[in-house]
Amino acid sequence: MPTPLVVAAALVVVAAGATAHGAAMDLKQAAAQAKADLAAKHGAGERARIDRGVDQIASLWRASDGDLAAFAREHFLPRGDKLDATFERFEKMLEQIDGHELEIGRALKTPTELDVGPLLAVDPLFAGVDLSAHVSDDLFDSKLAFVALLNFPLTTLKERLAEGKRYTRRQWAEARLTARFARRVPAEVQKEIARAGAAADLYIAEYNVWMHHLVGDKGERLFPKGLRLISHWNLRDELKADYADPKGRDKQRTIVKVMERIVTQTIPAAVIDNPRVDWNPFTNAVTAAPPEEIEDDAPAGTAALAPSGEREPDVRYRRLYDQFRSARLADPYSPSVPTAIARSFELGRELPEERVVALLEEILTSPLVARVAKRIEARLGRPLEPQDLWYNGFQPRSGLAEAELDALVRKRYPTAQAFAADIPRILGDLGFPAERARHVASHIVVEPARGAGHAMQSMRRGDDPHLRTRVEKDGMNYKGYNIAVHELGHNVEQVFSLYDVDHTLLAGVPNAAFTEALAFLFQARDLDLLGVRRPADAEAERARVLNDFWQAWEIAGVGLVDIRAWHWMYDHPDAPPAELRAAVERIARDVWNRHYAPVLHSKDTPLLAIYSHIVAYPLYVCDYPLGHLIAFQVEEHLRKKGGPIGPEFERMARFGSVAPDVWMENATGAPVGAGPLLRATAAAVEAR
Numbered sequence: 001m002p003t004p005l006v007v008a009a010a011l012v013v014v015a016a017g018a019t020a021h022g023a024a025m026d027l028k029q030a031a032a033q034a035k036a037d038l039a040a041k042h043g044a045g046e047r048a049r050i051d052r053g054v055d056q057i058a059s060l061w062r063a064s065d066g067d068l069a070a071f072a073r074e075h076f077l078p079r080g081d082k083l084d085a086t087f088e089r090f091e092k093m094l095e096q097i098d099g100h101e102l103e104i105g106r107a108l109k110t111p112t113e114l115d116v117g118p119l120l121a122v123d124p125l126f127a128g129v130d131l132s133a134h135v136s137d138d139l140f141d142s143k144l145a146f147v148a149l150l151n152f153p154l155t156t157l158k159e160r161l162a163e164g165k166r167y168t169r170r171q172w173a174e175a176r177l178t179a180r181f182a183r184r185v186p187a188e189v190q191k192e193i194a195r196a197g198a199a200a201d202l203y204i205a206e207y208n209v210w211m212h213h214l215v216g217d218k219g220e221r222l223f224p225k226g227l228r229l230i231s232h233w234n235l236r237d238e239l240k241a242d243y244a245d246p247k248g249r250d251k252q253r254t255i256v257k258v259m260e261r262i263v264t265q266t267i268p269a270a271v272i273d274n275p276r277v278d279w280n281p282f283t284n285a286v287t288a289a290p291p292e293e294i295e296d297d298a299p300a301g302t303a304a305l306a307p308s309g310e311r312e313p314d315v316r317y318r319r320l321y322d323q324f325r326s327a328r329l330a331d332p333y334s335p336s337v338p339t340a341i342a343r344s345f346e347l348g349r350e351l352p353e354e355r356v357v358a359l360l361e362e363i364l365t366s367p368l369v370a371r372v373a374k375r376i377e378a379r380l381g382r383p384l385e386p387q388d389l390w391y392n393g394f395q396p397r398s399g400l401a402e403a404e405l406d407a408l409v410r411k412r413y414p415t416a417q418a419f420a421a422d423i424p425r426i427l428g429d430l431g432f433p434a435e436r437a438r439h440v441a442s443h444i445v446v447e448p449a450r451g452a453g454h455a456m457q458s459m460r461r462g463d464d465p466h467l468r469t470r471v472e473k474d475g476m477n478y479k480g481y482n483i484a485v486h487e488l489g490h491n492v493e494q495v496f497s498l499y500d501v502d503h504t505l506l507a508g509v510p511n512a513a514f515t516e517a518l519a520f521l522f523q524a525r526d527l528d529l530l531g532v533r534r535p536a537d538a539e540a541e542r543a544r545v546l547n548d549f550w551q552a553w554e555i556a557g558v559g560l561v562d563i564r565a566w567h568w569m570y571d572h573p574d575a576p577p578a579e580l581r582a583a584v585e586r587i588a589r590d591v592w593n594r595h596y597a598p599v600l601h602s603k604d605t606p607l608l609a610i611y612s613h614i615v616a617y618p619l620y621v622c623d624y625p626l627g628h629l630i631a632f633q634v635e636e637h638l639r640k641k642g643g644p645i646g647p648e649f650e651r652m653a654r655f656g657s658v659a660p661d662v663w664m665e666n667a668t669g670a671p672v673g674a675g676p677l678l679r680a681t682a683a684a685v686e687a688r
Contacts, residue, residue, distance in 0.1 A: 099460020431644015
């Protein structure tokens with residue numbers, strides 16, 4: 001016999017189900033009535049628009065929204081001047097809303113993202129505030145979202161992929177307008193997503209290793225005093241630079257061990273951003289640093305940290321889990337894309353996950369990997385090792401001492417403002433006409449970053465993109481400069497794709513991979529922009545191709561690790577950080593053993609999971625290998641066309657945010673694919 005409590009609970013469930021069923025029936029009847037009334041008023045010529053618009057609002061309508069049929073009768077607009085004027089009003093107003101929201105968020109994050117002095121306890125709290133979280137609720141509550149959905153088509157990814165080539169610019173702008181109202185995610189969920197993201201970003205921004213305090217078994221120090229490197233960006237770049245150092249191999253192996261300990265969380269907590277302790281990453285021993293070895297600018301707060309070997313307590317994976325947990329809160333409000341993974345690919349990239357994974361695996365499984373690896377072994381005169389994942393010896397810069405590059409950069413850019421002042425000259429060297437160079441430079445704000453650096457777009461005309469890069473106390477070093485040139489590529493795209501696009505609803509590019517690709521075009525020319533000229537013969541061109549291939553191969557596996565980690569979290573949504581850590585290690589080792597160990601001659605390293613993006617920028621990493629493929633296609637187009645990159649860069653960037661293949665065919669004449677890079681690589685390895 002069921003207990004009274006169980007019976008009562010069952011009655012509540014039945015009643016709730018009946019109420020929901022009744023509400024659904026009422027909504028269905030209201031939608032049918034709205035369609036009939038509007039068809040009678042506006043005629044058969046508007047019937048298809050009426051049916052689609054009413055179905056679109058009905059899919060998100062709640063009982064608290066009121067009378068659906070009355071709303072539809074009042075706000076449906078037939079084709080004509082009023083519909084056009086309404087579209088233009090939406091475009092103008094949403095630009096202001098989005099733009100000012102971004103400016104407020106940027107200001108709130110200033111202390112945590114920029115190197116403007118010590119953090120206060122309140123700064124991470126301000127960074128976690130997302131005043132834009134309520135905007136979606138406000139636009140639905142005010143019925144503005146429903147006006148857009150009633151009058152303009154909400155398209156599916158399948159429709160855009162099939163029909164997008166035939167869309168007019170206005171149709172693409174309408175698709176972008178309604179896409180922002182495809183889901184009705186509550187403000188509390190948006191705020192939690194923002195809070196988790198801000199916490200993860202700050203954690204990564206402060207994850208520095210003081211390299212002078214990495215010691216060997218006999219206390220030897222391989223790195224210069226004062227060298228503070230953020231994980232993973234600066235650690236990776238230092239590893240690349242060490243190919244030109246007589247002690248480079250020992251340095252690289254040390255960096256690899258540091259990276260592995262970060263991933264496995266066996267890194268002692270006391271050594272993170274602390275120059276008052278010495279650490280042997282091979283034995284994991286931690287000791288107090290001799291006073292004479294402590295940097296003069298050592299952070300004051302580290303004085304209280306005792307030299308302890310106690311490991312970092314899975315903070316890295318708590319931050320990752322928090323990102324997952326907060327993103328998952330949006331799942332019930334996204335029925336057509338019910339996971340963060342699906343939203344990342346179908347909404348964010350407009351490329352199906354299956355297609356992206358296939359592109360990554362096309363690179364990873366190519367027989368060209370082994371052939372290029374043999375070329376590298378011949379150059380190095382030894383078998384490859386894990387650090388050669390980041391081999392950059394095909395680039396001329398690998399033969400230049402890092403200290404020489406640092407000195408050259410510091411002299412030119414002692415401050416962030418000095419870099420900003422040089423932007424017109426940089427753009428001129430890239431072939432932008434002088435007037436356009438000055439115009440673009442006037443819209444870019446350069447600031448010193450607390451972390452590695454990033455580009456922050458603007459979202460309304462009248463505001464400017466911001467370029468952030470690390471500037472040390474004695475000036476910008478080469479690592480900071482290399483990042484700055486990359487971010488400048490983002491910013492230049494952001495200026496053109498906002499100020500010069502025909503519809504602000506189309507501001508930007510199709511997805512992050514495209515802005516990464518355009519940034520790669522700038523970054524690949526960083527030495528030229530310093531006046532360090534590169535060879536321009538056939539051998540140099542083959543080296544460029546091999547370098548692009550190796551970089552795409554390097555990051556393709558990281559993209560797979562990122563994707564598989566999120567699938568694991570969805571399969572184990574309540575797993576504690578320790579289990580998540582073990583899973584990420586296992587996934588990273590599996591991808592490594594399958595695709596990297598055969599050529600890098602070392603098994604079972606979790607090295608692929610070192611990328612900070614995996615923690616701070618959910619499901620972002622695969623945009624880098626995609627960006628390499630896109631950048632290569634664009635480079636091939638530029639080389640065939642001849643002349644400077646500036647005018648073509650501008651033409652491409654101004655095309656705006658349309659579907660990836662539509663943008664790519666406008667830019668280069670072909671859809672996104674790995675074929676151009678693989679064919680060029682095959683030709684390069686065949687050449688003597």
